[in-house]
Amino acid sequence: MGKLARKVAIVGAGMSKFGRLFPLKRNPDLWIDAWMAALKTVDNGIEPKDIDACYVGNYSSDLFNHQGHLGPQMANLVGLTPKPAPRFEGACASSGIALRQAIIAIASGIHDVIAVAGVECMNELPTSLVTDALATASDVLFEYPAGATFPGLYATVASAHFHKFGTTAEDLMRVGIKNHINGKENPFAQMQSSIKDMMEKKKVKLESQGREVPDWKDEFDYLKSSSNPMIASPLRLFDCSLVTDGAACVFLAAADVAKNFTDTPIWIAGTGQGSASLSLHDRDSLTSFIATREASRQAYQMAGMKPKDIQIAEVHDCFTIAEILAMEDLGFYEKGKAVDAIKNKESYRDGDLPINTSGGLKSKGHPVGATGAAQAVEIFKQMRGIAERNRQVKFDVERALTHNLGGSGGTCVVTVYQK
Amino acid sequence: MGKLARKVAIVGAGMSKFGRLFPLKRNPDLWIDAWMAALKTVDNGIEPKDIDACYVGNYSSDLFNHQGHLGPQMANLVGLTPKPAPRFEGACASSGIALRQAIIAIASGIHDVIAVAGVECMNELPTSLVTDALATASDVLFEYPAGATFPGLYATVASAHFHKFGTTAEDLMRVGIKNHINGKENPFAQMQSSIKDMMEKKKVKLESQGREVPDWKDEFDYLKSSSNPMIASPLRLFDCSLVTDGAACVFLAAADVAKNFTDTPIWIAGTGQGSASLSLHDRDSLTSFIATREASRQAYQMAGMKPKDIQIAEVHDCFTIAEILAMEDLGFYEKGKAVDAIKNKESYRDGDLPINTSGGLKSKGHPVGATGAAQAVEIFKQMRGIAERNRQVKFDVERALTHNLGGSGGTCVVTVYQK
Numbered sequence: 001m002g003k004l005a006r007k008v009a010i011v012g013a014g015m016s017k018f019g020r021l022f023p024l025k026r027n028p029d030l031w032i033d034a035w036m037a038a039l040k041t042v043d044n045g046i047e048p049k050d051i052d053a054c055y056v057g058n059y060s061s062d063l064f065n066h067q068g069h070l071g072p073q074m075a076n077l078v079g080l081t082p083k084p085a086p087r088f089e090g091a092c093a094s095s096g097i098a099l100r101q102a103i104i105a106i107a108s109g110i111h112d113v114i115a116v117a118g119v120e121c122m123n124e125l126p127t128s129l130v131t132d133a134l135a136t137a138s139d140v141l142f143e144y145p146a147g148a149t150f151p152g153l154y155a156t157v158a159s160a161h162f163h164k165f166g167t168t169a170e171d172l173m174r175v176g177i178k179n180h181i182n183g184k185e186n187p188f189a190q191m192q193s194s195i196k197d198m199m200e201k202k203k204v205k206l207e208s209q210g211r212e213v214p215d216w217k218d219e220f221d222y223l224k225s226s227s228n229p230m231i232a233s234p235l236r237l238f239d240c241s242l243v244t245d246g247a248a249c250v251f252l253a254a255a256d257v258a259k260n261f262t263d264t265p266i267w268i269a270g271t272g273q274g275s276a277s278l279s280l281h282d283r284d285s286l287t288s289f290i291a292t293r294e295a296s297r298q299a300y301q302m303a304g305m306k307p308k309d310i311q312i313a314e315v316h317d318c319f320t321i322a323e324i325l326a327m328e329d330l331g332f333y334e335k336g337k338a339v340d341a342i343k344n345k346e347s348y349r350d351g352d353l354p355i356n357t358s359g360g361l362k363s364k365g366h367p368v369g370a371t372g373a374a375q376a377v378e379i380f381k382q383m384r385g386i387a388e389r390n391r392q393v394k395f396d397v398e399r400a401l402t403h404n405l406g407g408s409g410g411t412c413v414v415t416v417y418q419k
Numbered sequence: 420m421g422k423l424a425r426k427v428a429i430v431g432a433g434m435s436k437f438g439r440l441f442p443l444k445r446n447p448d449l450w451i452d453a454w455m456a457a458l459k460t461v462d463n464g465i466e467p468k469d470i471d472a473c474y475v476g477n478y479s480s481d482l483f484n485h486q487g488h489l490g491p492q493m494a495n496l497v498g499l500t501p502k503p504a505p506r507f508e509g510a511c512a513s514s515g516i517a518l519r520q521a522i523i524a525i526a527s528g529i530h531d532v533i534a535v536a537g538v539e540c541m542n543e544l545p546t547s548l549v550t551d552a553l554a555t556a557s558d559v560l561f562e563y564p565a566g567a568t569f570p571g572l573y574a575t576v577a578s579a580h581f582h583k584f585g586t587t588a589e590d591l592m593r594v595g596i597k598n599h600i601n602g603k604e605n606p607f608a609q610m611q612s613s614i615k616d617m618m619e620k621k622k623v624k625l626e627s628q629g630r631e632v633p634d635w636k637d638e639f640d641y642l643k644s645s646s647n648p649m650i651a652s653p654l655r656l657f658d659c660s661l662v663t664d665g666a667a668c669v670f671l672a673a674a675d676v677a678k679n680f681t682d683t684p685i686w687i688a689g690t691g692q693g694s695a696s697l698s699l700h701d702r703d704s705l706t707s708f709i710a711t712r713e714a715s716r717q718a719y720q721m722a723g724m725k726p727k728d729i730q731i732a733e734v735h736d737c738f739t740i741a742e743i744l745a746m747e748d749l750g751f752y753e754k755g756k757a758v759d760a761i762k763n764k765e766s767y768r769d770g771d772l773p774i775n776t777s778g779g780l781k782s783k784g785h786p787v788g789a790t791g792a793a794q795a796v797e798i799f800k801q802m803r804g805i806a807e808r809n810r811q812v813k814f815d816v817e818r819a820l821t822h823n824l825g826g827s828g829g830t831c832v833v834t835v836y837q838k
Contacts, residue, residue: 084692
C-alpha cells in the first residue's frame, strides 16, 4: 500500500485569468482559456487524440451556476467526447482531488494521459449567496444553523491560535502583505496590487475628493484602519481570500509517454489526502488540521522526502491564518513558530522557503474548485523557470509542494513535485 | 493503456432500505444503514482499521440537502477519519464513478481496501424542486430554459425510438411490469408491488368507495388508464423511476488481501466510462447513447468478454425507454430488437438474460447518487446466491454487468463482474 505502480509527470499546465469575470466568462469560457494556456506550455504539442480522459474538479456549479454534471460538458468543449469525464469534489480541494485521482489513474495503467480541469465561476451569485453556498461545505446540521460561515469558523481557529501561541493580528497582516507583493507580479491574478499600492491609491483618491488623508506610516496602519473592515474578529477584509471566477488545466502523462510531449517533465513525487470531521467542535485541536498532517505524511513518505527538502510551496491561504497553520502542519516550522519565519520574511520570494509566489488565494484569487489545479500550474511554472514578470524565484527549483484544503480542514490534498 | 496493474474484488456489499424516508432518515443515517448491511456480508469481518479510504458517490447533496463536502462527513461517521474521503459526481452515475475510481485506486497500488459509498436523500425537497435539481444535470444553457427536464428529454428519446424502430407504449409498459415483478421480491425496494397488485388494490379501493370499478382485463389496460397519467408523451407515470432516499456500500479489496475477508470474492473483470455532450441536440443519434457504447466497449475489452458472455445485468432504467436503449447499446440485442426480447420475457428472472432482478430504478427506487453502488450490491448478492425472497436467479452466475447512466446519457459507467 502507498506506492504508485507507474511514474507520472506534468507535461503542460496553464490557467485562465482569475477575477470577477461573470457574465463575460462562464465555466465553459474559463475552461477553454485555461486549456489554451496549458496547450502553449506543451513543448511538442498535445491534441485531443493524445488524451485518454478529462478529470474535472469543481466545488459546486450546482449552487453557483445551477449546472451540475460538469464533467462531460468540459470534456465536450475540448474535443474529448466520448472519453471518461468524471467530476471530483472536496469543497475547495476539489481540483486537488481531481489531480490526485488522475495521478492514481495513470499509475494504475488504465490511462496514459489525462487533462485535469479545475473550474469555478462564483460571481454568478451575489456575494451573500456565495458565502451561503460556501457554507454548505461546513457541517450544515450543526455549524451552519449557528451562523458559522467560513469567515466565522476561521476566526475561531485564529482566536485559538492567538490564545495558544501568542499570534497577533499583525502576524496575519504580514501574510497578506507578502501575498499581495507576489500577486502584483502575476498577470493571471485577480488583484495585481501590493497593499502599499492600495494605500497610495487610497491617499490619492481621498486627496482628490478634498477629504482628510490619514497619516498611514506603513501597511499595518492602513490595514488597521476602516479601509480594512472587521469581517469576523480577529479576521479583517484583507485576511480573507477573494470571490473569483477562474479555471486551470494540467496535462498529466505516464513516464513512458511523457517524453513524446516534452524533454523536461515535472515529476509527481508524492500524493496524499486526509480528512477530518466537517465540524470544528468534533476535532481534538482548533490550531492544527489533522487532514493536512495526514495528507503531508502520506505525500512525504511516497516521495521519500522530509519537509526540509521542499524548496517552494503553494499553500491554501483561504484566510491568512490558514497559511500559518499550513506552514506548521506541513512540518516546515514547529507549532507556533511559523509567525517568526513570516516576520523574518523567510516565506518571501527571495526567502529561504518561498510560499505562494503566485500571490496565493489572497491575491491571485480563489475560484474554489479551480484552486488546487492552479496551485499545480504555479509550481509547474516555477520549476520550469517560466513564471511571469518578477515572480520567478532566483534558484533552480528541484522539489516543491502544493497544499490544497477543503472547508475548515475537512479535506486536504498534498502533492510533492520533483524535477 | 486500458489494463489494470492489480486485480480487485468485492468482498462485501449492502444497501439501506430505499424509499421516501426523509425526515426520518438523512444521508448520515442512510449511509450507516448501508454500511451495517455491507458489514454483515463480509465473511471474516472488516473493521475501519482494515480500510484505507472512503470513496463517496453523490449527485447533489448541495441542492437536495444544502450540504456539500459529503466525503469527510461520511468517512467520519464510520470511523475512517483521517483517511482520504473524496466525492465523485457524474449525475445519476455518481457512485458508478466512485466504484470505478476505487477500482482504479486499488489497481494503482496506492490503496488496498476501499469502502465505496453511494448516498442520496432526495425527499428533503418537494417533488417540483427535485425535478429542477435533477434538471441541472442537463444542459442548463440550452435544454433547461426550454423546459426540457428529464421526463421531457427521455420522452424525446422514446419518440425517436418509436419513429425509427416501431417501438410502442406497450413495449415500454412491459419493462415496468417486469421490473415491478422483480421489485416485489426485494425487501430493500421502495415499491414492493407488481403492477397487477396495484391494479387489484385500486379495484378494492374503488369498490369500497362505492365508485365504478373499471373492467381492466390486464396490466396494459390499467397502465393505459387515468391511474397512470401522462407525464411527457409518450412517457406515463409508470415509465418513470422513483424519487428516493437511500444509500449503498461496497467493500473493495486488492487480490492479495481479499482472502483475509472472504473465500468467495466477486472479481472486477472490467470497468469502462464514456461521456457525451450534455445536450441531446449536440448528438449524432437520439436512439443510441454513445457514452454507453464507449463504456461497454472499454469494459468488455478489459474483461476479455463479449456481450453474449454476460449472464445477468443491472441496467439504468431511469425511464423504461432507457432500459431498452441499454439492452441495445450494451450489445445484448441489435438496435430495435430489444423489444422482441422483452416481449419474449428473455429479461425476466427466469429468462435467458435476466435484467434488473433488483426491481431496477423503476421499482427498487432511484436515489440518484446511490444507484451505481446499489447495482453492484444486487450483482454481488446474485453472484453470491444470497438474493432475498424469490429474486435469486436459478443458475450459478459466473459473469455479470452493471450499467450506470448519468443525465440523458452524458455519462456512463459499465462494470463487468466475474466469479
